[in-house]
Amino acid sequence: MGYKFTKNLETGNAMIDKEHQELIQAVNKLLEACSEGKGRASMDETINFLNSYVNQHFSHEEQLQVRCSYPGLTAHRAFHEKYKQTLKEITSRISASGPTIAELGKLNKHISLLISHISTEDKKLGTFLNQS
Template sequence: MAYTFTKDLETGNQLIDSEHRQLVDAINNLLAACGAGKGRMELANTTKFLQDYTAKHFSNEEKLQLQYKYPDYATHKRYHEDFKRVVAGICAKLEKEGPTIPLVGEVNSTIAGWLINHIKKEDVKVAAYIKGK
């Protein structure tokens, strides 16, 4: 099941929303590859992209939060650090075990679920705060 970037995922910040779209697209590309029986082949590309891109994206978000003195910055940063550890763990599994079907499933459920939930619950709060400034 592909993810759709709907209104409830928009933060109203053009940079953040465009980066979120790219993250959702990466998950959807993996899902499409799975549907075509090529999920294991696409797994390395997706995990590498997620590892690199989330670092860039989280850095951009955190700079905005500092710029606008977001009061819950420390908690939000901790969420980002936790997620980076999850992605690093998946990358380590991939390196150790290779592209397994269970690992594809873990990326699809864990990574996609976390991103969507984080955007809807946390990033929209940041965006609302910034809009109010």
Template structure:
């Protein structure tokens, strides 16, 4: 199942939205690699990119939150840390067991599903705060 970055996922912040689009692209690339039975090397590369890009994105997003004095920054940071741990677990599982349908399911549920919910709920609050702070 491919994920689409639809208008209801836009926060209105160009940097955050662009990075979210890149995360969706990485997730879709990983799902494609899984469904096409690509080799472990291709999947390793895709999961590593997803992990590294997630860390970069969360760092950028947290800087925006700190700059705008977002009141729920610490909780938001905990969500990010939890998600980074999940992606790390997927990397470890891929390294230990190789590509599998279980891994595809985890990517769908734990990465794609989480990201959509996080953007719609938590990131929408951040974007509204930043707009108000800059307004």
């Protein structure tokens, strides 16, 4: 099981699309490590990278939004903050107790939320950026 960066997720902004592809690769790496019972050190490295990359990517998106006076910035930033917090909570539990079925289910649900956000809100942002 894994996620794919499809045409439906393209925003039309090269930086955002590249970072989304890298995010999906990091998610898939974590899911693979969990499903293969890889050592905790391997999982922790991937968890740390994923959380760090999400923070970096969201910061990049928000900087673009500020620069171009994106009208949806406040709501977009609120989503990002809540998303980062929940991701950190889920991955901390996976790191502490291992990849239980319940935690992997929560992680998958949370990743699906990000995919949905990309396919709707980030596409709106991409359209706005391309018109600016």
